[in-house]
Amino acid sequence: MEFIKPDINVDFVGRRKTAxxxxxxxxxxxxxxxxxxxxxxxxxxxxxGIVIQIKFPEATTAGAIKTALxxxxxxxxxxxxxxxxxxxxxxxxxxxxGTPTEGIAQEVEAALxxxxxxxxxxxxxxxxxxxxxxxxRAKALFAMFFALLFINIYISGRFEFKWTLSALVAGALIGAxxxxxxxxxxxxVLIAVALMASIACFWFLRLKYAMGAIVALIHDVMITxxxxxxxxxxxxxxxxxxxxxxxxxxxxxxxxxxxRIRENTRKYNRQAMExxxxxxxxxxxxxxxxxxxxxxxxxxxLFIFGGGIIHDFAFALLVGIAVGTYSSIYVAxxxxxxxxxxxxxxxxxxxxxx
Amino acid sequence: xxxxxKDLLPKGEGGAQGLRASVALRVVRLPAVGRPIPGSYTRxxxxxxxxxxxxxxxxxxxxxxxxxxxxxxxxxxxxxxxKINLGLDLQGGMHLILEVEAEKAVESSxxxxxxxxxxxxxxxxxxxxxxxRVEGNKIKVRLLGDKAPKEFDAxxxxxxxxxxxxxxTADGQDQIVVMDLPPKEREHIEELAVAQALETxxxxxxxxxxxxxxxxxxxERRILIQLPGVxxxxxxxxxxxxxxxxEFKLVDETGDLDEALKGKVPKGxxxxxxxxxxxxxxxxxxxxLLIRKRxxxxxxxxxxxxVEIDSSYREPYVSLEFDKNGARIFEKITEENVKKRLAIVxxxxxHSAPVIQERISGGSARITGSxxxxxxxxxxxxxxxxxxxxxxxxxEERTVGPSLGRDSIRSGLxxxxxxxxxxxxxxAVYYKGAGLIANxxxxxxxxxxxxxxxxxxxxxxxxxxxxxILTIGMAVDANVLIFERTREESRLGKTPRxxxxxxxxxxxxxxxxxxxxxxxxxxVLFQFGTGPVKGFAVTLCLGIVAxxxxxxxxxxxxxxxMLFQRHIKKLSI
Numbered sequence: 001m002e003f004i005k006p007d008i009n010v011d012f013v014g015r016r017k018t019a020x021x022x023x024x025x026x027x028x029x030x031x032x033x034x035x036x037x038x039x040x041x042x043x044x045x046x047x048x049g050i051v052i053q054i055k056f057p058e059a060t061t062a063g064a065i066k067t068a069l070x071x072x073x074x075x076x077x078x079x080x081x082x083x084x085x086x087x088x089x090x091x092x093x094x095x096x097x098g099t100p101t102e103g104i105a106q107e108v109e110a111a112l113x114x115x116x117x118x119x120x121x122x123x124x125x126x127x128x129x130x131x132x133x134x135x136x137r138a139k140a141l142f143a144m145f146f147a148l149l150f151i152n153i154y155i156s157g158r159f160e161f162k163w164t165l166s167a168l169v170a171g172a173l174i175g176a177x178x179x180x181x182x183x184x185x186x187x188x189v190l191i192a193v194a195l196m197a198s199i200a201c202f203w204f205l206r207l208k209y210a211m212g213a214i215v216a217l218i219h220d221v222m223i224t225x226x227x228x229x230x231x232x233x234x235x236x237x238x239x240x241x242x243x244x245x246x247x248x249x250x251x252x253x254x255x256x257x258x259x260r261i262r263e264n265t266r267k268y269n270r271q272a273m274e275x276x277x278x279x280x281x282x283x284x285x286x287x288x289x290x291x292x293x294x295x296x297x298x299x300x301x302l303f304i305f306g307g308g309i310i311h312d313f314a315f316a317l318l319v320g321i322a323v324g325t326y327s328s329i330y331v332a333x334x335x336x337x338x339x340x341x342x343x344x345x346x347x348x349x350x351x352x353x354x
Numbered sequence: 355x356x357x358x359x360k361d362l363l364p365k366g367e368g369g370a371q372g373l374r375a376s377v378a379l380r381v382v383r384l385p386a387v388g389r390p391i392p393g394s395y396t397r398x399x400x401x402x403x404x405x406x407x408x409x410x411x412x413x414x415x416x417x418x419x420x421x422x423x424x425x426x427x428x429x430x431x432x433x434x435x436x437k438i439n440l441g442l443d444l445q446g447g448m449h450l451i452l453e454v455e456a457e458k459a460v461e462s463s464x465x466x467x468x469x470x471x472x473x474x475x476x477x478x479x480x481x482x483x484x485x486x487r488v489e490g491n492k493i494k495v496r497l498l499g500d501k502a503p504k505e506f507d508a509x510x511x512x513x514x515x516x517x518x519x520x521x522x523t524a525d526g527q528d529q530i531v532v533m534d535l536p537p538k539e540r541e542h543i544e545e546l547a548v549a550q551a552l553e554t555x556x557x558x559x560x561x562x563x564x565x566x567x568x569x570x571x572x573x574e575r576r577i578l579i580q581l582p583g584v585x586x587x588x589x590x591x592x593x594x595x596x597x598x599x600x601e602f603k604l605v606d607e608t609g610d611l612d613e614a615l616k617g618k619v620p621k622g623x624x625x626x627x628x629x630x631x632x633x634x635x636x637x638x639x640x641x642x643l644l645i646r647k648r649x650x651x652x653x654x655x656x657x658x659x660x661v662e663i664d665s666s667y668r669e670p671y672v673s674l675e676f677d678k679n680g681a682r683i684f685e686k687i688t689e690e691n692v693k694k695r696l697a698i699v700x701x702x703x704x705h706s707a708p709v710i711q712e713r714i715s716g717g718s719a720r721i722t723g724s725x726x727x728x729x730x731x732x733x734x735x736x737x738x739x740x741x742x743x744x745x746x747x748x749x750e751e752r753t754v755g756p757s758l759g760r761d762s763i764r765s766g767l768x769x770x771x772x773x774x775x776x777x778x779x780x781x782a783v784y785y786k787g788a789g790l791i792a793n794x795x796x797x798x799x800x801x802x803x804x805x806x807x808x809x810x811x812x813x814x815x816x817x818x819x820x821x822x823i824l825t826i827g828m829a830v831d832a833n834v835l836i837f838e839r840t841r842e843e844s845r846l847g848k849t850p851r852x853x854x855x856x857x858x859x860x861x862x863x864x865x866x867x868x869x870x871x872x873x874x875x876x877x878v879l880f881q882f883g884t885g886p887v888k889g890f891a892v893t894l895c896l897g898i899v900a901x902x903x904x905x906x907x908x909x910x911x912x913x914x915x916m917l918f919q920r921h922i923k924k925l926s927i
Contacts, residue, residue: 001784006845053758105753106588123758125587127751132451136884143882150874158867238817241879241887245824245894248872255868256835287831287838294780294834295827298773302823305772307765309443309758310816317824 004286012329013278013337019330023219030226040225043234044126046140048133049095050074052108053124056088060116065090068115072107083308089123096129140240141187145194147244149173151251152198152214159209159258169201169210208339209262213254216324216332220250224320231315238313246320249295253288253328260284261336273340277333285329292325406914413908417798420805427808438807439566440582441815443886444763446756447582448590452555452746454575457490459547459744460540464491467514467535469648471495474513480505483528492520492534503529544575547743552577557739558593562732576749587753589728597701597745598736600653602687605695605707606644614644622647626697628704631724643704645697650687652741655680657717659737661730664722670730671722672737681717689713700733701745752885766819773823774800781830785837787926791912792833795904799829802900803893812896815889825897828872832905835868836861837927850925851917858913862906873898 034040044051054065062079069077074094082089092108105125112120128136152173157166176197180190195218202211224246228235260280268276299321303314425432442449468487475482481498488494497503503522510517510533517533535543552569555577559567568580584590609620619625628641658675676684687696688710697707698721705723725733778796781789803822807814840857848856873895880891916922 001786003784006842103588121755121757123755125751125753127748129749132750139882139884143878146882147875147878150878151871154870154874158870237883237887238890241817241883241890244875244879245872248875249828251871252831252868255871256864259864259867283842284838287834290784290834290838291828291831294777294830295824297776297780298769298823298827301773301776302769302820305765305769306816306820307762309762310766310820313817313820317820 002286004289006286008282008285009278010282010285011278012281013274013334016330016334016337019334023223023327023331026223026226027219030222030229033226033229037229037232040229040235041232042133042137043236043239044093044128044133045236046133046137048128048130049093050104051124051126052092052105052122053082054090054092054108054112055121055123056090056116057118057120059088060090062090064115065092065112068112069108072104072111074104074108083311087308089308096127136237138187140237141191143240144244145177145187145191147247148191148194148198149177151217151247152194152210155213155251155255156198156202156205156207156210158255159213159262160207162205162207165205165207168205169198169207172201173197208336209258211339212258212332212335213251215335216254216327217247217250219327219331220246220320220323223323224316227319228316233312233315236312238310239316242313242316242320245317246324249321250324250327253292253324254332256287257281257284257328257333258336261333273337277337281329281333288325288329292321295321406911406918409907409911413911416802416903419809420802423805423809424801427804436808436811438804439811439813440759440763441813441818441886441889442580442582442752442759443754443816444759444766444814445582446754446759447580448584448587449750449752449885450579450581450591450594450748451572451750452551452577452579452594453749454548454551454577454742454746455744456544456547456575457744460491460535460543461487462744463543464493464535467517468493471514474509475506478505478509480509482506488532491540492532493517494530494532496525497529497531499527503531506531548575548577550743551746554740554742555579555594558735561735561739562590562593564590577746583756584753585756589732591748591751593732593736595746595748596736597742598653598739599701599741600656600737601649601699602651602684603649603697603699604646604691605697606646607694609644611642611644615642620644626699626702626704628707643697643707645699645704650696651676651680651683653737654741655683656737656740659734661727661734662720669722670725670727671720672725672730672734674719674721674737676717676719678717681715684717684719685713685715762816766816770819770823770826774826777826777830781833785833785927788833788837788840788913791909792830792837792905794912795833795901795909796826796829798908799825799897799900799904802903803896806896806900807892810892810896812892813889814893815886817886818889818893821890821893821897824894825901829897829901829905831868832861832865832901833909835865836905836909840925840927844925844927850922853925854913854917858906858910865902865906869898869902 062081065079066077069079069092074092076095078093080091080093082091104127105122109120109122149170153166153170156169157163173194177190177194180193185193195214198214199211201207202214221243224243228239233239257280260283261277264276264280264283265273268279271279296318299314299317302310303318306314422434423436426435427437430437465487468485471493472485475485475495480502482502483496483498485493485495495506497506510519514533516535516539518536520532520534521530522532523530548571552571556569559569559579559581564581564584566582568578570578572578579594581590606620606623609623610618611625614620614623614625623644623646625642626645628643630639630641631637632639655676656674657677657680660673660675661670662673663670691710692712693709695707695709698705698719700721705721721733774796778793781792781796783789785792800822803825806812807818836857839861840853843853843856844850876891876894876898880888880895883891
């Protein structure tokens with residue numbers, strides 16, 4: 001059985017202008033949404049606060065719960081439906097404020113039981129102090145930073161087997177970050193500095209494959225974060241884990257397409273780069289679609305059957321994997337090509353040497 | 355014949371298969387003068403087979419190890435007694451992060467030192483006034499007369515060598531001296547306080563009775579406590595959070611309580627409250643008491659604390675038994691203070707303040723108060739386990755009810771099942787025979803992840819299950835890469851054997867490379883993640899390694915077996 005015929009030849013490269021527009025629009029939308037929402041919406045892990053998950057024996061409304069809770073004295077309480085409608089589960093979110101959190105779950109339970117006259121079940125209580133929230137935020141950003149650092153080092157050396165250059169990139173990155181950290185900047189700024197430093201490194205060292213990969217990676221993460229922001233979803237520790245996984249997965253896809261491009265440049269060195277890139281994408285298309293397909297199917301299963309707690313995590317993976325697949329075809333390879341067209345002289349010389 | 359033999363060799367370029375090709379070419383070129391040696395085919399075949407049996411042995415060993423590690427999960431009695439641990443999010447329970455307010459331990463040390471100094475100065479008959487602890491951890495004293503400083507220095511050198519003099523200021527005839535503990539000493543006290551707090555927590559949880567608790571340091575001052583399966587979370591929290599500092603202090607009977615309540619507290623005394631809950635109405639009454647600050651005896655000297663029931667009121671109380679030193683001190687206190695009131699203060703709350711009727715020897719006392727059974731039991735636990743050297747603050751608390759944990763397991767397994775079945779069916783339909791081989795690898799993959807979880811004593815969490823699901827999706831990726839390559843090679847007209855050979859050779863490096871990036875992300879997550887996220891990192895790492903093993907080695911064995919042993923002529927791919 002074959003979905004993709006072996007002689008398939010879709011003109012992906014020819015449509016790259018449209019793809020650029022689409023990507024630019026999505027990224028712009030993400031940024032607009034992030035600005036409109038005042039940055040990413042932090043979940044309890046990062047913002048601190050109280051989350052209580054309760055289950056009612058029968059249907060009720062968020063308004064009724066809020067009224068019932070008014071004597072408890074939770075600061076700025078938010079009531080949300082959780083999971084499927086027939087589960088009658090609700091999530092209460094509140095700030096810690098000045099209220100003592102000792103026994104807050106009991107108070108909530110008592111208040112709700114008193115108001116509804118029914119047994120309510122407190123299924124989950126999470127209280128995160130503001131200090132811990134700050135620490136977890138720093139920890140998550142550090143994780144992202146280190147993942148980016150190691151992945152950068154890997155991709156800068158890996159595509160063209162220039163490991164000395166990779167060491168150079170690593171040195172430059174660490175240097176830039178150390179320099180930036182002397183100015184006491186926050187970790188998001190540090191990550192931005194690291195990213196900019198690595199793009200600059202790839203530019204000056206003429207690491208075109210690494211450049212394509214990193215641009216695709218930034219593209220994927222930005223759009224995933226943006227879509228999360230558009231849907232008003234919260235960033236929690238598991239979402240950061242999902243984002244890191246998306247980074248790994250997106251690169252995985254890109255590496256496979258790039259490997260084929262390298263192989264084909266050697267095989268058909270008389271052909272135009274554009275043809276080679278398009279040919280490579282087509283040759284790997286079957287694999288790209290199959291793998292993304294199977295991964296999307298399992299993540300979709302998780303999204304549908306995994307329950308409320310894992311729902312957002314699955315959503316992040318779903319978006320990230322879809323965007324990652326798209327970007328390895330429509331972003332990473334065209335960037336490589338764009339670079340090639342920019343400096344034809346250099347490449348001709350390179351070709352002669354090989 | 356010659357043609358077919360050539361077809362056995364991969365037409366690879368570069369990398370690993372180029373190497374193999376050149377080695378193989380030499381085999382062919384050797385007999386170039388005459389006819390090809392009839393045995394050359396057999397030789398290669400034998401080499402392959404020998405190689406095959408080696409790989410079979412490896413896979414067999416890994417599989418055997420996996421089964422051994424999985425046995426205890428099926429029946430805990432079986433060796434090697436390591437089950438797969440379920441995270442708190444799956445089995446329910448409580449996760450707490452406490453911060454030890456270690457600077458309070460320094461303060462109480464300084465407080466103790468100031469009391470000792472008072473004693474010493476009185477003993478040495480050095481005239482002084484206003485000896486007190488100021489600004490948290492400094493001691494200030496006013497030495498009266500010009501002879502006092504010299505004598506004071508002698509006492510300081512002899513008894514308080516660890517104190518550092520911050521300033522001496524002359525004030526008329528007197529001298530005011532301010533001292534504190536040097537930073538090194540303070541650090542030492544803080545470290546000790548944290549270590550002791552950890553130990554105390556262990557003791558308390560031990561006595562509370564939680565199976566398989568996890569108590570460890572996190573950072574310098576934080577204690578992470580995980581209590582799987584705890585149902586009465588409120589009680590557990592109260593038990594963990596209590597400092598349990600038991601003090602015996604005299605009631606200040608000369609001072610004026612009303613004046614004190616207005617803010618004019620006599621020197622050396624403080625206002626503490628006695629809190630009582632009426633068991634029938636639930637009404638709480640708070641009675642203020644003027645208590646001397648000086649601590650006469652602490653819970654440090656306790657040998658035992660037990661719950662007993664008062665025979666006349668049928669109320670539970672906690673009976674205390676002091677050790678030898680404690681008993682002696684207690685005897686002395688009661689002897690010197692007959693007819694005075696002795697307050698029993700726990701964490702700053704007065705529990706009771708009975709009048710001492712007579713000298714009490716033997717070293718036993720009781721704490722009464724309106725306790726419920728559980729309260730009395732918990733009080734006995736914390737007193738037995740000892741006081742915390744400094745108070746703790748709950749920074750983070752996460753509790754998951756057992757029913758939610760069960761739901762999570764059910765929905766997690768459901769998604770694994772649905773996702774897995776769809777992928778397995780798809781692979782079988784799309785790649786036919788080869789798909790079945792990939793499915794075998796997939797099943798083996800899950801077995802290996804589970805065995806890895808048990809073997810490394812890792813914890814399976816809900817995101818961890820998500821990691822397994824993701825692995826199912828990604829594990830077939832390796833096989834898809836190999837199969838797509840093999841199909842491509844077949845289309846070029848290669849024999850099945852050559853196509854498989856080339857497919858694996860060309861795909862292996864790509865597979866390794868492509869997985870490195872995900873592995874990097876997973877390892878970073880493992881390093882930084884906590885709890886559920888760490889569980890995800892663990893299954894993702896295990897899944898990647900297992901899928902490399904099954905996709906590259908195990909499926910290859912099956913293919914080689916089919917091609918070399920069963921002489922399959924047509925690939926089902």
